[in-house]
Amino acid sequence: MTHSDHHHHHAHGGACCSAKSTAPAAEAVIRDPVCGMTVDPAAGKPTAEHGGRTFHFCSERCRAKFQAEPDSYLTATDPVCGMNVDRASAKHFVRHEGQGFYFCSAGCKAKFEAEPAKYLAGRPEPQPMPKGTQYTCPMHPEIIRDKPGSCPICGMALEPMGVPTGDEGPNPELVDFTRRFWVSAVLSVPLLIVAMAPMLGFSFENLIDGRTKTWAELALASPVVLWAAFPFFHRGWDSILNRSPNMWTLISLGVGAAYLYSVVAALFPDIFPHQFRGHDGAVPVYFEAAAVIVALVFLGQVLELRARERTGSAIRALLDLAPKTARLIGADGSENDVPLDSVKTGDKLRIRPGDAVPVDGIVLEGRSAIDESMITGEPLPVEKTEGDNLTGGTLNKNGSLVMRAEKVGAETTLSRIVELVAKAQRSRAPIQGLADRVSFYFVPAVVLVAIIAFIAWALLGPSPSLIFAIVSAVSVLIIACPCALGLATPMSIMTATGRGAHAGVLIKEAAALERFAAVDTLIVDKTGTLTEGKPRLTDVVAAEGME
Structure with a gap:
């Protein structure tokens, strides 16, 4: 989440980073x-x-x-x-x-x-995941594993289930894919220029001949396909082994077929008939198609992973409502600040003015006003005294309280709310089932069409029919990569639930989010839920006969 304005100040200057506030x-x-x-x-x-x-x-x-x-x-x-x-x-x-x-x-x-x-190097290392943590796929929540790995259906990296701690560190998949994207983009741009220049009215014939141009394209495309696209081929192979064809299957087949055909055309151009050659005598190749597809798919993956990271940050922002430490009162009356995760049920805690309530519990001593707006939406503080319940994450306004911890860790109200949002992001909307069914049949259908095209050209095409058949099958695979088919709906759900969490709207499940699109009337339960608690004069209407 990035916000911007036009004024920022520095403690010291620098040529590379200095800025002036020139905007209005x-x-x-x-x-x-x-x-x-x-x-x-x-x-x-x-x-x-x-x-x-x-x-x-x-x-x-x-x-x-x-x-x-x-x-x-x-x-x-x-x-x-x-x-x-x-x-x-x-x-x-x-x-x-x-x-x-x-x-x-x-x-x-x-x-x-x-x-x-x-x-972030040099910062504290992320804490290891708790023992017994299970992992699930963000796109296929029915997949649950006892250790990290890849989803057998879509190939995405599995993520830990439960409430995030905020200490997971950078997403390694995002870091890796970002690096691969930039390599792909840097190599694909000149490759695309070299390949498409003749179609735009430019020509490199005076600079390089067709043969040299093909070798240049091979040199630019090889790192993209053989190194950057390796995760795609791995996911595509896994989808075949698990009999779950998906978009990675098509991407792998399309990119692989385009690259292999082009390599053969570059190394053995003499096996292709003159009908395949351009006016410069060179055999057309698809290096630019293979590389650009890889770069564009990486762009989509990076954007998706960043969106997932932002929605995860929304959940962690809810967790940040709870303090990191609590003021523990010992048996001898001494008070010490202790980490929040060390608080146990039955512990006596001191809540000082301005402190956030660390866990759910009951007031033992004192009187104070508590801001419970993060739970109730009410802007006005609620008076609390001996015997009243306290909710972790709410804010103590003025007085000092002594409380007894009743619910700690994952049992607190705040943790349950966070888990509710996390489950909503992992849940599946009914429309996702439709997308999955379409993907399941679409991939084999495309492969079948490619096979039919190959057989038809091999049997009925002109000589050499085998070359025509290969080119036709490769063309079908290249144009059929459904990069958005399996991503649009899940990403919409994750982005909506994360944005809602930022705004204080908790969505119980993805199905409820889908039904919400049909809502035309919203009934609010009580005053204060949507109001600010700060009435102000908006209009003055004189009574009849009065000025």
Whole structure:
């Protein structure tokens, strides 16, 4: 998730990253310095004064965090170049793995997005997954395995089930695919120019002959097909072994057939009749088709993986509502801050003013107002005293409380909400079944058409009929890659549930999301769910006979 404005400041200058605020002030975007969200100053959101500046916040929680430690939220370090960036007016911002990063320039942001692992080196290593963690495919949630691997149906990398911890680290598949995409793109562009120039009215005949041009295309396409596209061939082979033909089957067949045919044409052009040769005497090849297909598929995969990472970040943002530590009261009355995951049922905890409630529990001592808007939607704090229930993730406003932990870890209300959103992202909408059925039959149908084309040209085509048959079959496979067929619906669901989680809308399952498209009336249960709790005068209407 990236927001931008046109004002950012640095603690020190630099030629590669320096920037000036030249845009009109009206175009500036004000950013919450705590969470990084953009805030409309006219929306009546919380504000705070510090150092002669007015800071705007998305919620009372963020303002409370800022007021507790304002100096911690003034600037952030660009992870690429190391410059200091003003958090409240940063133009370039990226949320990665649930954590916000600020950048001094678009160049630094692009470098980070391409290789986040490179710039996160030296940070704490991700914690290993808990023992007994199971893994599932984001596109086929019925696939469940006890260890990481690839989905036997679609070939995608399996992801851990359950609630994300925020410590998983960069998605290795995204890092790998991003690198392969850039290699494919860099090599495919000149390859496409060389191959398509004659069709655009340009010609390289005065520079290189047809034979040299073919060898140049072979040199450019080989790294793309033999190295970059290796994961595609692996997934395609797995789909055949598992008798689950999918788009990877067609991509593998199409790219592989185009490349192998072109290699044969480049190495043994004499076996092709004169009917296949162009006016320059060279045999046409499909190197550019194979390479460009690989580059475009990688582009789609990278965009998909980034969307999945953003929706995962939305879930982790919900988890961030809970504090990382709790104030534990010992048997002797001493108080110590302990990690949240070490809190056990029955522990006595101190909730100080401005603190978030760490776990679900019951008030033992004290009186305070608790902001429960993250659960109820009500903007007004609720008075809590001895015997009242507390929900983890809610915010203590003013008084001090002592509570007893009743539900911890995955049993808390907040964790159950997060798991609900995670399950919704893994669930399948009815329309996905239609897409899967179409994919299941479409792939064999395309292969069958290619076989029929091969047989027809081999039996009925002109001499040499075998060459005509091979070219016809390859052409069918190349044009039939259904790259969007198995991705559009799952990606829509994941993006919608992630966006909803950011906005406080929890979707129980994908089927409910699909049915929601037909909703024309929304009934709200109580006042405060959609209102801000801040009434204001909008119109003055005089009574009859009054001015």
